[in-house]
Amino acid sequence: MPSRTPTALWAQQFTRSSASKTSLQDQIRQMLVAAILDGQLQPDVALPSSRELADQLGVARNTVVLSYQMLVDEGYLISRERSGHFVNPEMLRGSPDLGATRAAARAEGQPIADETAGRPLWRQRIAHPPSNQRNIVKPANWQHYEFPFIYGQFDQSLFPTNDWRECCMKALSVMEIRNWAPDLIERDDESLIQQIRTRVLPRRGVFAMPDEIVITIGCQQALYLIADLLCDEDTTVGFENPGYPDARNIFENRNARLLPLEVDENGIAPEALDDTLACCDYVYVTPSHQCPTTATMPLERRRALLECAKKHDFVIVEDDYESENTFSGTPHPALKSLDTADRVIYVGSLSKTFAPGLRLGYVVGPRELIRELRALRRLMVRHPVGYVQRAFATFLALGHHDALLRRLAHAYRERAQALMAALDAHLPQARYVPITGGASSWVEGPAWLDAERLAADAQAVGVVIEPGNVFFMNDDAQARRCFRMGFSAIAPEKIEPGVRALAQCVQAQQRMG
Known part of the structure; x- marks a missing residue:
C-alpha cells in the first residue's frame, strides 16, 4: 500500500482568499503544481484522496476531483487504479537546484567555495547602464x-469592458485563431493595418499604403526602433525642452547628440531656432499635444518647420501620442498630413487612450524605411502579439474605438x-x-x-x-x-x-x- 502525503501539509499551504478572483479549483491546482515543481512531492507517495483533501481544505469534493483530473490531463499527475494519484516522474527530471545543493552543504558543515570568485563584474561590462538615466518615477x-x-x-x-470582451471572444473563434496563431515573422495583422489606414489615420489627415505602416509594441518601441536604425555617435537630434524623458533617453542610449529646442506656449518656434535646426539630422517633436506642456503647435509653425526641414535637410520624428484626446472631438491635423517631401516619420498610439497595458503603436513612413524597421523589429520580438492585434482590429471595425x-x-x-x-x-x-x-x-x-x-x-x-x-x-x-x-x-x-x-x-x- 503506497504511503500518502499528510493532509495537514495541504491545509498549511492552501490559503483560501474570499477576495481572490481565482476560482477554488484553480487555487488548488496552483498549490499542487507549485508543490510538484518545487520538489516537495515524490513520485512514490500518493496524494490524499479527493475526499480527504476536500475535508481538510473545506471545499466540495467535486472541486478536488476536477483539479486532480485537469492535472492528469496536463501531465502533472498519474492516476493509478485503486491506488490514487501520483506525481508524474517526468515532471521531476532536471538538474539539481544550485541553491538547494549549497544549503545542504552548509547543513552538513561542508566547506563552500567563495561564491563571488570567478563571477563577471557586471558594472564594468555595462558601458552605459540605462538604470542611471533620469526617468519618470x-x-x-x-x-x-x-x-x-x-x-x-x-x-x-471608463474602460469598455463588455466591448473589449466581445472583441476578444471573436478573436478566439476557430476561424480567427488560424489568422493570428501562426508566426507572422515580419508581417502584421492585415485587418489591423487596414483599420489604421482607413479609420485611424484619415482622422489625422494622413493617408498611407499598407507597406508604409508597421505595428509596434507601443510608441516606446516605435521610437526605439527608429533611434536604433537611424542614430549613432555622429547623429545630432533636436529635442524639445522640456520634452518626453523616455524619448530623450532612447536617443541618448544610441549615443546621439541632443540639442535643446526651447518650448513656449505654442511649442517650438522654427524661425527662432533656425541656427540650431541647421545642425540637426533629426528633430523630435510632439506638435499636437506637446509633452509635457500640452501646447499645440499652430499651423503656421508646422509649415515653417517643414520648410526648415527641406532647407537644412533634416527628418522630423512626429510623436502624435495624445492627438485623439481632444475635447472638440476633432483631432488637429497631423504634421505628417502637411508633408509633401517624405520628411516626417509619424509615430502613433492605439492604446494610450484605451488601455496603456495593451502596448499597441505604429509608425508611418516611406516604404523603404518601414521595410527596414520591420526587419529590425524581427530581431527583437518578431511582431506584436497576433491575438491582441486581431482583437483590436475588431474593436476598431465594430466602431467601439470611436x-x-x-x-x-x-x-x-x-x-x-x-x-x-x-x-x-x-x-x-x-x-x-x-x-x-x-x-x-x-x-x-x-x-x-x-x-x-x-x-x-x-x-x-x-x-x-x-x-x-x-x-x-x-x-x-x-x-x-x-x-x-x-x-x-x-x-x-x-x-x-x-x-x-x-x-x-x-x-x-x-x-x-
Missing part, C-alpha cells in the same frame, strides 16, 4: 492613493474643467497651460517652489503628482518649480479636495522656507 501602488493625479493610467470606470473616444472626450473635459477651477481657487500663485485636450495639466509654481519636495510631501497625505524637472535637459530653477497633474485616473469628485490638500502642502513649504 511613479508609485507602483498609485491606485491605493486617494488623489492620484498621475498621467498615463486608465480609469476602470464610441470610446467620444466618451473619453466628455469625461476628460469635465475633469479638466474641475481641475482648472480647483487650481484657480486653491493655487492662484501657480500658472498652468489652459487644458484643451489630453489628460494632464502642466503647472508652474512660484519661484521658491521645490516640486520634488512638494511631490514627497503631497504623497504623504495621499496626493500623487509628477515633479517636472525630469522633463528638462538641465535641472535649473524653472525645472525645479514645475510639475504635471494627470486626471485620467482620478474620479471627478476627488479633484477639488485633492487640489485643496496639495495647496496645503504648498503653503506649508512656503512657511518652512
Whole structure:
C-alpha cells in the first residue's frame, strides 16, 4: 500500500482568499503544481484522496476531483487504479537546484567555495547602464492613493469592458485563431493595418499604403526602433525642452547628440531656432499635444518647420501620442498630413487612450524605411502579439474605438474643467497651460517652489503628482518649480479636495522656507 502525503501539509499551504478572483479549483491546482515543481512531492507517495483533501481544505469534493483530473490531463499527475494519484516522474527530471545543493552543504558543515570568485563584474561590462538615466518615477501602488493625479493610467470606470470582451471572444473563434496563431515573422495583422489606414489615420489627415505602416509594441518601441536604425555617435537630434524623458533617453542610449529646442506656449518656434535646426539630422517633436506642456503647435509653425526641414535637410520624428484626446472631438491635423517631401516619420498610439497595458503603436513612413524597421523589429520580438492585434482590429471595425473616444472626450473635459477651477481657487500663485485636450495639466509654481519636495510631501497625505524637472535637459530653477497633474485616473469628485490638500502642502513649504 503506497504511503500518502499528510493532509495537514495541504491545509498549511492552501490559503483560501474570499477576495481572490481565482476560482477554488484553480487555487488548488496552483498549490499542487507549485508543490510538484518545487520538489516537495515524490513520485512514490500518493496524494490524499479527493475526499480527504476536500475535508481538510473545506471545499466540495467535486472541486478536488476536477483539479486532480485537469492535472492528469496536463501531465502533472498519474492516476493509478485503486491506488490514487501520483506525481508524474517526468515532471521531476532536471538538474539539481544550485541553491538547494549549497544549503545542504552548509547543513552538513561542508566547506563552500567563495561564491563571488570567478563571477563577471557586471558594472564594468555595462558601458552605459540605462538604470542611471533620469526617468519618470511613479508609485507602483498609485491606485491605493486617494488623489492620484498621475498621467498615463486608465480609469476602470471608463474602460469598455463588455466591448473589449466581445472583441476578444471573436478573436478566439476557430476561424480567427488560424489568422493570428501562426508566426507572422515580419508581417502584421492585415485587418489591423487596414483599420489604421482607413479609420485611424484619415482622422489625422494622413493617408498611407499598407507597406508604409508597421505595428509596434507601443510608441516606446516605435521610437526605439527608429533611434536604433537611424542614430549613432555622429547623429545630432533636436529635442524639445522640456520634452518626453523616455524619448530623450532612447536617443541618448544610441549615443546621439541632443540639442535643446526651447518650448513656449505654442511649442517650438522654427524661425527662432533656425541656427540650431541647421545642425540637426533629426528633430523630435510632439506638435499636437506637446509633452509635457500640452501646447499645440499652430499651423503656421508646422509649415515653417517643414520648410526648415527641406532647407537644412533634416527628418522630423512626429510623436502624435495624445492627438485623439481632444475635447472638440476633432483631432488637429497631423504634421505628417502637411508633408509633401517624405520628411516626417509619424509615430502613433492605439492604446494610450484605451488601455496603456495593451502596448499597441505604429509608425508611418516611406516604404523603404518601414521595410527596414520591420526587419529590425524581427530581431527583437518578431511582431506584436497576433491575438491582441486581431482583437483590436475588431474593436476598431465594430466602431467601439470611436464610441470610446467620444466618451473619453466628455469625461476628460469635465475633469479638466474641475481641475482648472480647483487650481484657480486653491493655487492662484501657480500658472498652468489652459487644458484643451489630453489628460494632464502642466503647472508652474512660484519661484521658491521645490516640486520634488512638494511631490514627497503631497504623497504623504495621499496626493500623487509628477515633479517636472525630469522633463528638462538641465535641472535649473524653472525645472525645479514645475510639475504635471494627470486626471485620467482620478474620479471627478476627488479633484477639488485633492487640489485643496496639495495647496496645503504648498503653503506649508512656503512657511518652512
